[in-house]
Amino acid sequence: MKLSALEKNGVVVLEPKGKIMGGPDATILHDKLHEFIENGKKKVVIDMAKVEWMNSTGLGILISGLITLRNNRGELRLANVTGKIQSLLTITKLITAFEAFDSVEDAVKSFQD
Amino acid sequence: MLQPALFFRMESKMKKPTIIGNSIRIPSSQDYLVDIDSFLEGILRGYGMGESTIADIAISVTEIVNNSIIHGNKSDIRKEVSVSIAKRNSEIEITITDQGEGFDPTAVENPVEDKNLMREVGRGIFIVKSLMDSVTIDAKKHKGTQVILTKRI
Numbered sequence: 474m475k476l477s478a479l480e481k482n483g484v485v486v487l488e489p490k491g492k493i494m495g496g497p498d499a500t501i502l503h504d505k506l507h508e509f510i511e512n513g514k515k516k517v518v519i520d521m522a523k524v525e526w527m528n529s530t531g532l533g534i535l536i537s538g539l540i541t542l543r544n545n546r547g548e549l550r551l552a553n554v555t556g557k558i559q560s561l562l563t564i565t566k567l568i569t570a571f572e573a574f575d576s577v578e579d580a581v582k583s584f585q586d
Numbered sequence: 587m588l589q590p591a592l593f594f595r596m597e598s599k600m601k602k603p604t605i606i607g608n609s610i611r612i613p614s615s616q617d618y619l620v621d622i623d624s625f626l627e628g629i630l631r632g633y634g635m636g637e638s639t640i641a642d643i644a645i646s647v648t649e650i651v652n653n654s655i656i657h658g659n660k661s662d663i664r665k666e667v668s669v670s671i672a673k674r675n676s677e678i679e680i681t682i683t684d685q686g687e688g689f690d691p692t693a694v695e696n697p698v699e700d701k702n703l704m705r706e707v708g709r710g711i712f713i714v715k716s717l718m719d720s721v722t723i724d725a726k727k728h729k730g731t732q733v734i735l736t737k738r739i
Contacts (some may be wrong), residue, residue, distance in 0.1 A: 492623065492644075494619050494620075494623065494644075494645075494648040494652075495616045495619055495648060495652045496615075496616025496617055496619055497616070497617070525641070526641045526644065526645055527645075528645045528646075528648050528649045528652070528710070528713065529649055529707070529709045529710040529713055530652065532709065533706035533707055536704055536705075536706050537706050539704075540704065540706075556638075557638065557641055557645075561645075561713065564712075564713070564716045565697060565698060565709050565712065565713065566698045566703060567703070569703075570703060570704060
């Protein structure tokens with residue numbers, strides 16, 4: 474997995490790319506989130522458009538991010554969840570834990586509403 | 587701290603992924619998951635399988651290999667995890683074997699119960715069972731764990 478980040482209207486947008494399967498993947502996102510939290514940036518959108526698939530390690534990373542941000546009075550939202558990941562979120566019932574939006578723009582806008 | 591000469595000898599003895607036919611063996615490190623994924627994709631594409639089915643199999647196999655590395659072989663780099671693929675008529679059979687003490691990966695709480703929903707771990711086998719057509723686990727004390735997955739094609 475590769476990870477890039479940008480900011481839109483005060484919201485951090487993280488763009489993971491590739492497959493999230495375990496090992497080094499787990500620390501990359503965790504470290505990035507903590508870096509933003511330490512800089513006072515706690516509104517985060519993860520753009521899933523370029524994630525091919527993930528296994529339970531990837532789901533654990535998303536949950537860890539959500540909990541970390543909420544514990545720091547922040548929030549994590551998802552955008553562009555693709556078919557394979559959508560079905561994993563559904564069968565694990567995690568779809569109920571995350572707010573997901575059809576586009577990054579909608580997810581960013583939701584923080585301003 | 588290790589003497590440089592000793593460190594070099596240990597490094598040079600470290601195992602690498604080994605592919606023989608439709609089988610791959612990796613040392614017990616998650617750094618080699620990408621090798622497992624590449625190996626699977628190459629073979630399954632050769633069978634003419636679609637991307638969605640390949641993804642289901644890759645997700646499931648990396649789940650089991652993660653378990654084998656962490657819970658089976660306890661991340662002991664000297665121990666290996668092997669994955670082999672066989673095509674039988676209308677199904678693919680994948681066998682994953684570790685060299686650990688034998689563990690039962692199904693001995694976890696139901697991950698979709700409300701009290702477990704926000705746990706970061708414990709949903710791997712649940713996902714594998716939902717993506718594969720059959721999952722057979724043979725955990726032998728001191729003789730490792732063997733998991734056989736099948737997927738109809």
